[in-house]
Amino acid sequence: MTRRKRPTMIDVAEHAGVALRTVSRVVNNDPTVGTTFANRVQAAITALGYTPDERARHLRGGRSGLVGAAVRNLSAGHPVLGALDVVARGHGLTVLATATADEEDREREVVLSMCGRHLDGIVLEPVGDNHHYLSPELDAGTPVVAFDRPAGGIMVDTVVSDNAAGIGTAFRHLRGHGHRRIAYLGDEERIFTGHERAAAFRACMAASGEPVTGLVHPGVVTPGRIAAALDAILHGPDPATALITGNAATTQEVLRHLGAAAATLAIVGFDDFTLADLLRPALTVVAQDSDTIGRTAIELLRQRMTDHTRPVQTVTVGVRLVVRGSGERPPAP
Known part of the structure; x- marks a missing residue:
């Protein structure tokens, strides 16, 4: 089967009965082209199914x-x-x-x-x-x-x-609802956002006078690591009553692991995600713009x-x- 030849500017010019330069000016949105000629060129473009070569047009301007x-x-x-x-x-x-x-x-x-x-x-x-x-x-x-x-x-x-402001807002929100044992569970600290958010949480705890030992759990977001961190947070001698999660992936893994037990823990997640508002109760989050x-x-x-x-x-x-x-x-x- 013979492949149909792609129409060119020359074909458009011949079909419209205008100079090749006129077609080029119309394709490049030159406002000085008269309405009559512009309409003829546009009609020819439609009739032939011509598509301008965007690559060539950009390269002529020095860009892709x-x-x-x-x-x-x-x-x-x-x-x-x-x-x-x-x-x-x-x-x-x-x-x-x-x-x-x-x-x-x-x-x-x-x-x-x-x-x-x-x-x-x-x-x-x-x-x-x-x-x-x-x-x-x-x-x-x-x-x-x-x-x-x-x-x-x-x-x-x-x-x-503003990672620090987000963690600070989440921390003060939970404190305002009566929580003193607040834990943080987030991403690896080798990652900039993981470090920024964990450091901001430590600063909040220090400013409030609360001990931070055993309440900060950064690391890779895997089911096993999240399960171990939650066990330490919730089943130690002085369990946390509230949790800040450091990103959406961590939040989702926490909710998956806790299941129905999530309803007994106050949670604020950093990052919003699809369906977070459909959970019961819906998830309170620090949303990025x-x-x-x-x-x-x-x-x-x-x-x-x-x-x-x-x-x-x-x-x-x-x-x-x-x-x-x-x-x-x-x-x-």
């Missing part, structure tokens, strides 16, 4: 129109990635996303692959501690923006949530594309407490 996004996961949805995509499309950019699966070697592989494709910029959710491999790309003018946590060993624009994080990351990337010499910025985005029921239980008498 593509932005890479290296994020930790894609399988369960990624709210910041969704915001990145919406904002980027509003600026005529297309986001190409790849998951790093929280693996440093995988992160380096996919980011360097993006660099090799000469994308207009890269938005990175860092996993590793060392991003020196990006130094040649930065020196060559490739814009890079990190979000959720800083990149290691290089200076790039960064967007982070994913839309603002995504929008800010794209804005910083575009500014860096325009001027790669501008001072590096770190933008801290606020969080908010969403009260739903699980964090408002008083301690058992």
Whole structure:
């Protein structure tokens, strides 16, 4: 079977009875083209099913129109990635996303692959501690923006949530409902957000005069580790009556392990997630502003594309407490 030839600008010009240059001006949204000629060209484009070559159009302007996004996961949805995509499309950019699966070697592989494709910029959710491999790309003018946590060993624009404020808000909320034995269960402290949130919790406990021993449990988010931490938190000689979880993955594993017993423990989770409001009781969370994080990351990337010499910025985005029921239980008498 013979493949149908893709229509070209020349075909459109012949069909519309206009010069090739006129077609080019219409395709590139030149406002000086007269209405009559513009309508003829648009009619020819529709009739022939012509699709402009976006790659060629962007390359003529010195850009690809593509932005890479290296994020930790894609399988369960990624709210910041969704915001990145919406904002980027509003600026005529297309986001190409790849998951790093929280693996440093995988992160380096996919980011360097993006660099090799000469994308207009890269938005990175860092996993590793060392991003020196990006130094040649930065020196060559490739814009890079990190979000959720800083990149290691290089200076790039960064967007982070106010982790300390979020933990402080959760802690004060539980204290306000009568809890004194509050525990923290979160991610590994080698990860920036894991360290920031665990450190903020320790600071809250110290400021309140409460002992912290046995109440802080950072580490890998696996069923076995979560089960062991919960056993220590809830079944020791002086069990906790409330729990702050450090991210959505930890919260979900805690709820899965506790089952019906979760109804006896006051819980505030850091990060909102789908269906959290449908639990009984619904989950009280510290919600990150994913839309603002995504929008800010794209804005910083575009500014860096325009001027790669501008001072590096770190933008801290606020969080908010969403009260739903699980964090408002008083301690058992």
